[in-house]
Amino acid sequence: MRRKLSDNIKRIRDRMQQACARSGRQLQDIKLIAVTKTVEVDIIRNVMESGLLDLGESRVQTLIKRAGMICEHLSRRRKLEPENAPPDPNWHMIGHLQRNKVRMLLPWVHTIHSLDSLRLAEEISNEAQKLNRIVPALIEVNIANEKNKYGIAVGAAVHFARSIENLPGLKVVGLMAMAPWAEDAEKARPYFVRLREVFEDMIYEKVVGPAFRELSMGMSNDFEVAIEEGATMVRVGTALFEGLS
Ligand SMILES: *Cc1c(COP(=O)(O)O)cnc(C)c1O
Numbered sequence: 145m146r147r148k149l150s151d152n153i154k155r156i157r158d159r160m161q162q163a164c165a166r167s168g169r170q171l172q173d174i175k176l177i178a179v180t181k182t183v184e185v186d187i188i189r190n191v192m193e194s195g196l197l198d199l200g201e202s203r204v205q206t207l208i209k210r211a212g213m214i215c216e217h218l219s220r221r222r223k224l225e226p227e228n229a230p231p232d233p234n235w236h237m238i239g240h241l242q243r244n245k246v247r248m249l250l251p252w253v254h255t256i257h258s259l260d261s262l263r264l265a266e267e268i269s270n271e272a273q274k275l276n277r278i279v280p281a282l283i284e285v286n287i288a289n290e291k292n293k294y295g296i297a298v299g300a301a302v303h304f305a306r307s308i309e310n311l312p313g314l315k316v317v318g319l320m321a322m323a324p325w326a327e328d329a330e331k332a333r334p335y336f337v338r339l340r341e342v343f344e345d346m347i348y349e350k351v352v353g354p355a356f357r358e359l360s361m362g363m364s365n366d367f368e369v370a371i372e373e374g375a376t377m378v379r380v381g382t383a384l385f386e387g388l389s
Contacts, residue, residue: 146190148387153194156367156383163371174371177236179363179381181206185213187388192230200257200379202239204249211235211252238320238360238379240294243267256281257320257360257379260294265308272313280317282360285342287321287335295321301342305351318358318376319343323366332366336373343374
């Protein structure tokens, strides 16, 4: 299993590297987030041992449960072999987040990719302050204006960013979007281009600070196109775990 996982990681890194080469970018500027929602905790441990420490989950309960289990595992490992244990992972919340789950999520989460309402932003900021934290968050944009997807409308993104600008417990670090599913990854390109345009508009309008640098876009099916169009974070699940378990 470990072997197969390493092969998958290597293959994904190679493809990321080639996408970088095609677009004059550097591999180290792009974070690979391992989306672990479909695999068991023993595989997550192997992911971490393989050096991937950015982990994504789309449901609060699952994130909390797994983060807790990994945390226990790591403290045990550190007692047994302090030199070899991997560092703590960074958990990314990539799915829709309800306000009433913010409090239990915050102690575990590093970055939230799914900021999609003012009230959610306020709740995150309030709870973060209680923990003395400033939580990095990305605004989710409903880039293809799909009915069944969450996210701020393209035309409302600048206004939304302005409305949450002064929340003390929250730092807006970028934008996140999902392209509509399509077999052909090229179909995703115009959506990634559009997200980058929204990103640049927000910088131009000065509604965001210097920490605003991340474009979280691209999944198993379309991460190379996303990288060519400026992604700084790709969220990959299926391609990472194919052939495992
Ligand atoms: C599941 C999920 C992913 C990963 O999708 P794959 O196609 O399995 O790579 C990325 N982003 C979000 C928001 C997801 O829910």
